Amino acid sequence: MWxxxxxxxxxxxRDRRTLAMMIVMPVILLVVLGYAxxxxxxxxxxxxxxxxxxxxxxxxxxxxxxxxxxxxGQGRTWAxxxxxxxxxxxxxxxxxxxxxxxxxxxxxxxARAALTYLAALEHRFSGAPGAAGGGTGSGLPVTPKVVILYxxxxxTSDIMIPGLCGVxxxxxxxxxxxxxxxxERQSGTLEQLAVMPLRPRDVFLGKIVPYFAVATVDxxxxxxxxxxxxxxxxxxxxxxxxxxxxxxxxxxxGIGVLISSVSQNQGQAIQLAFMTLLPQVLLSGLIFPLSSIxxxxxxxxxxxxxxxxxxxxxxxxxxxxxxxxxWQPFVFLAVLGAVVVxxxxxxxxxxxxxxxxxxxxxxxxxxxxxxx
Amino acid sequence: xxxxxxxxxTWGATExxxxxGRTVALRGVSLSAPAGQVTAVVGGDGAGKTTLLRxxxxxxxxxxxxVRRPPKERSGYFPASSGIYEDxxxxxxxxxxxxxxxxxxxxxxxxxxxxxxxxxxxxxxGRLAGxxxxxxxxxxxxxxxxxxxxxxxxxxxxxxxxxxxxxxGLWWLIARAAAEGCAVVxxxxxxxxxERCTAVLVLDEGTELVSGSxxxxxxxxxxxxxxxxxxxxxxxxxxxxxxxxxxxxWDPLSGQDTDQAPVGRGGVITPDLQDxxxxxxxxxxxxxxxxxxxxxxxxxxxxxxx
Amino acid sequence: xxxxxxxxxxxxxxxDFTAVRDVSLLVQPGEIVGLLGANGAGKTTLIRxxxxxxxxxxxxxxxxxxxxxxxxxxxxGYVPQGLGLYDDMTPAENMQFxxxxxxxxxxxxxxxxxxxxxxxxxxxxxxxVQRRVAFAQALAHRPDLLILDEPTSGVDPLGRARxxxxxxxxxxxxxxxxxxxxxxxxxxxxxxxxxxxxGRVVAEGTSAQIVGSGHVVRVDAESWxxxxxxxxxxxxxxxxAGRGLRVPGADPGAVRAALGDLPATVRQVPATLEERFFELxxxxxxx
Numbered sequence: 018m019w020x021x022x023x024x025x026x027x028x029x030x031r032d033r034r035t036l037a038m039m040i041v042m043p044v045i046l047l048v049v050l051g052y053a054x055x056x057x058x059x060x061x062x063x064x065x066x067x068x069x070x071x072x073x074x075x076x077x078x079x080x081x082x083x084x085x086x087x088x089x090g091q092g093r094t095w096a097x098x099x100x101x102x103x104x105x106x107x108x109x110x111x112x113x114x115x116x117x118x119x120x121x122x123x124x125x126x127x128a129r130a131a132l133t134y135l136a137a138l139e140h141r142f143s144g145a146p147g148a149a150g151g152g153t154g155s156g157l158p159v160t161p162k163v164v165i166l167y168x169x170x171x172x173t174s175d176i177m178i179p180g181l182c183g184v185x186x187x188x189x190x191x192x193x194x195x196x197x198x199x200x201e202r203q204s205g206t207l208e209q210l211a212v213m214p215l216r217p218r219d220v221f222l223g224k225i226v227p228y229f230a231v232a233t234v235d236x237x238x239x240x241x242x243x244x245x246x247x248x249x250x251x252x253x254x255x256x257x258x259x260x261x262x263x264x265x266x267x268x269x270x271g272i273g274v275l276i277s278s279v280s281q282n283q284g285q286a287i288q289l290a291f292m293t294l295l296p297q298v299l300l301s302g303l304i305f306p307l308s309s310i311x312x313x314x315x316x317x318x319x320x321x322x323x324x325x326x327x328x329x330x331x332x333x334x335x336x337x338x339x340x341x342x343x344w345q346p347f348v349f350l351a352v353l354g355a356v357v358v359x360x361x362x363x364x365x366x367x368x369x370x371x372x373x374x375x376x377x378x379x380x381x382x383x384x385x386x387x388x389x
Numbered sequence: 390x391x392x393x394x395x396x397x398x399t400w401g402a403t404e405x406x407x408x409x410g411r412t413v414a415l416r417g418v419s420l421s422a423p424a425g426q427v428t429a430v431v432g433g434d435g436a437g438k439t440t441l442l443r444x445x446x447x448x449x450x451x452x453x454x455x456v457r458r459p460p461k462e463r464s465g466y467f468p469a470s471s472g473i474y475e476d477x478x479x480x481x482x483x484x485x486x487x488x489x490x491x492x493x494x495x496x497x498x499x500x501x502x503x504x505x506x507x508x509x510x511x512x513x514x515g516r517l518a519g520x521x522x523x524x525x526x527x528x529x530x531x532x533x534x535x536x537x538x539x540x541x542x543x544x545x546x547x548x549x550x551x552x553x554x555x556x557x558g559l560w561w562l563i564a565r566a567a568a569e570g571c572a573v574v575x576x577x578x579x580x581x582x583x584e585r586c587t588a589v590l591v592l593d594e595g596t597e598l599v600s601g602s603x604x605x606x607x608x609x610x611x612x613x614x615x616x617x618x619x620x621x622x623x624x625x626x627x628x629x630x631x632x633x634x635x636x637x638x639w640d641p642l643s644g645q646d647t648d649q650a651p652v653g654r655g656g657v658i659t660p661d662l663q664d665x666x667x668x669x670x671x672x673x674x675x676x677x678x679x680x681x682x683x684x685x686x687x688x689x690x691x692x693x694x695x
Numbered sequence: 696x697x698x699x700x701x702x703x704x705x706x707x708x709x710x711d712f713t714a715v716r717d718v719s720l721l722v723q724p725g726e727i728v729g730l731l732g733a734n735g736a737g738k739t740t741l742i743r744x745x746x747x748x749x750x751x752x753x754x755x756x757x758x759x760x761x762x763x764x765x766x767x768x769x770x771x772g773y774v775p776q777g778l779g780l781y782d783d784m785t786p787a788e789n790m791q792f793x794x795x796x797x798x799x800x801x802x803x804x805x806x807x808x809x810x811x812x813x814x815x816x817x818x819x820x821x822x823x824v825q826r827r828v829a830f831a832q833a834l835a836h837r838p839d840l841l842i843l844d845e846p847t848s849g850v851d852p853l854g855r856a857r858x859x860x861x862x863x864x865x866x867x868x869x870x871x872x873x874x875x876x877x878x879x880x881x882x883x884x885x886x887x888x889x890x891x892x893x894g895r896v897v898a899e900g901t902s903a904q905i906v907g908s909g910h911v912v913r914v915d916a917e918s919w920x921x922x923x924x925x926x927x928x929x930x931x932x933x934x935x936a937g938r939g940l941r942v943p944g945a946d947p948g949a950v951r952a953a954l955g956d957l958p959a960t961v962r963q964v965p966a967t968l969e970e971r972f973f974e975l976x977x978x979x980x981x982x
Contacts, residue, residue, distance in 0.1 A: 020795030024781065024788075031783045031816070209779030212746050213796045214769040368748075425920070433851025435821030522734040550776075550848050552733040552877045553969055554976055560935050568920045578849055581880060585919065585935050593851070620860075630856035631863060633883035663852050663880075670853040 021215070021223020025197075029227050035193060036231070043185040043235045047242055050181050061131045064099045066091035067111030076141045077109070081134035093117065107131045109161070116161040128165060135163070178249040179330035180303040182239045183323045187269050187297050190232050194273025195290040197224045199280050207368060217365035221358065224277075225270050232266050253333035257340040261329035264350040268322040271357035278364040297323040325350045398459075399423045400445070400541050400572050405454035407440050414440040415451070416596045421588070422541065422572040427563060429583040430576045431666065432592035438576040439545055441592070442466075445574055446543040458541055462490060465539035465571075467547055473530050475519030479510060482518050483533060490537035497536065504532045507565070508558040524555025531559060535566045542566050544575045548582060560585075580663040591666050599669045603662045610665040611672065612641040615656040627675055630667060639668050697760050698723050699840040699871035700745055705754035707740050714740040716894045717754070722840065722871040727862065729885030730875045733976055737894040738875050742842060745873070746773060759839065769797055772838030772870075776845050778829040782818030786828040789817060790835060797836035806831055823854045830861055841865055843874040847881060859884050879969040890972060892979035902968050909966035909974070912950045914940040916959035929953035934970070943970050 029036060064086040065074045074087045085105055088095065096108035096119055106127040110117040118135065120128045139160070201207040210220060243249045251258075272293060280286035300310060301323035310318060318324050325346035332338035332346075340347070401421035407414045415437045422428045422445070430438045443449035444456050446466035458464060466472075473482055480501070487497025505511045508528045513521060518529060527547050535542055544563070548556045560582075567573050575586070583589045584603050591598040591606075599606050615638045621629045629638040638656075660668070700722040707715040715737040722728050732738045743749045744756050747763025758767040773779075780789050786805055805813055809827055812820055817828065826846070833841065843862070847855040863884070866872050874885065882888055883902055890898040890905065898905045916922035922940055926933045931953060934941050942950050943966065951961045966974075 020792055024792045027788055028783050205777030206779050206781055208775055211748055212773045214765045433823050433854050434849050524734050554733045557934055564920055564923050568924050631859045667852045
């Protein structure tokens with residue numbers, strides 16, 4: 018197996034472009050995706066209802082809020098419908114003891130922006146109600162009540178970054194390893210490997226280890242970038258995180274090798290790799306919470322290594338979860354790893370294991386006598 | 390020797406120099422390809438055969454030297470990576486070629502049918518080219534190159550790696566093209582094929598090793614050749630090689646009369662083309678420092694009928 | 696004496712297609728066996744079974760007296776048609792890789808003549824040099840059985856002679872060699888020949904034994920292309936051999952008549968291996 022690893026490293030070293038891609042691409046991807054994920058919302062659209070609608074509209078008047086409707090005759094139901102139908106991102110219902118602010122949590126970034134801007138205007142509500150215009154004497158009660166609809170947890174970019182680290186590694190790891198075996202097949206060296214006294218397992222591990230080393234470096238870089246640029250906290254145990262990350266990498270690279278071993282050419286391998294990438298990005302809980310994914314396809318999420326890596330990385334980095342409470346994702350990653358290794362080894366056995374043993378172990382040895 | 394045919398045009402190249410980056414692929418190589426005859430360019434991989442043929446086909450411009458070739462539509466080229474569409478059928482590939490060269494539909498069909506028949510490909514005409522065996526694909530590519538009856542047919546190793554049965558089919562096509570008056574230039578590594586060509590140019594590392602008719606090349610071989618049962622010892626080992634389970638040993642005679650070792654005595658044999666070419670290569674290798682002698686001589690001085 | 700490689704009545708079917716039928720073949724130590732056959736005759740399938748790359752449908756394959764296994768592979772040297780070298784590694788690195796896998800410890804030395812290429816990438820070397828590297832790699836672990844698939848394709852005559860020298864040296868050292876070739880001249884280097892057609896062994900023995908006492912008519916004309924045309928028109932089956940034409944299975948008188956007044960000598964000569972090969976292949980197709 019050592020010979021395979023040395024060989025792969027040598028080839029990897031020669032293939033400067035791939036190596037550069039493995040190191041640089043993750044950082045670029047993370048920065049781009051990270052910024053994309055935390056872009057600013059400049060203006061939040063607001064509908065105001067209830068008897069004091071115009072007063073509140075006056076209070077909210079600022080570049081940050083775009084007041085689309087002032088409807089003194091309407092109530093909470095109307096406001097909620099405005100949000101549900103996607104007409105506005107925020108709605109204020111007056112007429113109760115406190116003004117009620119409704120925010121559409123499913124519009125993640127707008128919702129976060131709305132909260133921020135609201136906080137900035139808080140003095141208008143609390144400070145001098147009379148001075149704020151209107152001055153009808155009805156007097157606005159201090160501090161509105163805020164209710165976030167549809168996504169009360171308000172996933173933040175803190176939550177995006179740990180997951181994005183995983184996405185980046187999935188991209189790089191799967192695509193690059195998916196070419197490894199195909200290249201050998203196309204250049205005819207796979208047949209030579211097949212007649213050498215190698216075990217299928219040697220070939221599989223030999224293919225993985227070098228990329229594993231590079232991907233580990235990648236992971237460290239990506240993590241450092243995440244913490245440095247995006248200020249993601251790292252609260253939990255680095256050792257537990259490392260264990261989860263390595264298991265995740267192993268599965269990811271293993272999938273790449275498995276793809277490679279079932280592909281006839283590099284084009285096929287890349288296509289297959291993308292087929293595994295898209296569901297990982299969309300269904301792993303990174304963008305949509307698992308609970309919001311329709312049950313019909315949710316089972317797919319549970320087959321994806323990124324799903325478990327997301328749980329582990331969020332748990333450890335943000336909530337400092339101990340490994341004991343994360344045992345489930347760890348176990349599932351281990352199971353996936355076992356499945357991938359078995360699959361790849363079986364595929365390799367089809368090429369590499371000596372055949373012809375299966376039948377006819379009877380009669381005299383052929384190597385004597387049959388000379389007639 | 391074939392006076393009636395040699396009255397026609399002779400294509401060819403004079404003093405070609407070609408370099409790819411820092412490596413020189415051809416150094417002062419000349420070739421002449423008379424109409425109605427087959428001219429062989431012989432050499433191992435890297436000898437410069439493909440470069441010379443690409444110059445003849447017009448797909449590569451030489452650094453210096455001149456190429457005499459018919460206009461593009463009057464020449465046919467079979468590149469080493471045969472230009473056949475794998476996802477078209479045999480018939481579709483030939484249709485495409487015939488159209489491309491502006492052949493009337495029926496003429497193209499008739500010729501294709503005849504060539505396919507003689508090359509043993511008729512049964513495969515509906516098959517996808519990608520599904521053909523190596524030899525069949527080579528035959529298809531040669532047919533495609535000669536379908537429009539070019540004046541010059543340039544074939545780059547059509548028979549390498551092809552089994553003997555397909556090889557004989559290919560040679561039928563080549564003989565047919567020459568019989569129709571086409572000048573055929575053919576690269577090969579097989580000397581039994583070179584032997585049936587009117588003229589042979591042997592290349593080695595981008596330069597001419599020997600050239601002339603097969604008879605001229607054999608006659609110009611310097612020294613004597615012996616067949617011996619075992620590999621010679623000592624210094625002579627470098628001048629010996631294995632052939633058909635026995636050994637050939639070449640002794641250069643420094644300017645002496647070669648008649649002192651007549652054929653039949655002391656194992657001395659009459660060389661064939663393969664022996665003569667091997668000797669030329671040896672002479673260059675062994676005597677890099679000494680005078681390579683007449684091994685590099687073109688043989689033209691012998692002229693006439695061999 | 697135990698053979699190095701052997702198969703007894705081996706058959707291989709791919710679906711409905713029978714690639715190899717009832718083939719028995721032995722390779723003894725020190726012997727060079729040439730495996731000849733047209734494309735599709737079953738040579739490659741047979742070799743792949745001997746290597747243990749694919750199983751048999753019926754019959755048995757044995758290497759060194761046992762079924763193919765990881766142990767038998769370490770005694771095997773194989774040079775495929777595509778050479779199986781890593782283009783993006785140097786010859787030395789290729790040799791190290793193979794040495795490490797075969798566990799020979801000491802890395803096989805590159806032949807002296809290849810020394811100057813040791814640091815270049817294999818992909819940048821001329822094919823002839825690559826071939827010699829592949830040979831050196833296959834021979835480095837001193838295999839007892841050497842399997843070579845068209846080992847000299849694309850090599851110049853001197854290079855070809857030198858490769859055969861290497862093969863013969865390995866055989867003299869006691870290794871058994873099984874080699875395929877399309878080149879009949881080269882078949883003469885083999886001690887024994889096995890000719891396959893349509894999945895079967897159709898002839899076996901020395902070149903002389905296989906050729907037997909067959910005769911053909913040889914025509915040496917001033918212009919072979921004219922003679923070729925004349926004989927073709929007469930419906931005779933003509934093959935080119937060197938500059939001469941050879942007409943198998945024809946009567947010299949009929950050939951003379953077909954040539955008309957073309958200047959040519961017509962004589963009966965012993966058949967060559969290639970002609971016998973065509974005959975065997977054609978018979979097998981007809982059957």
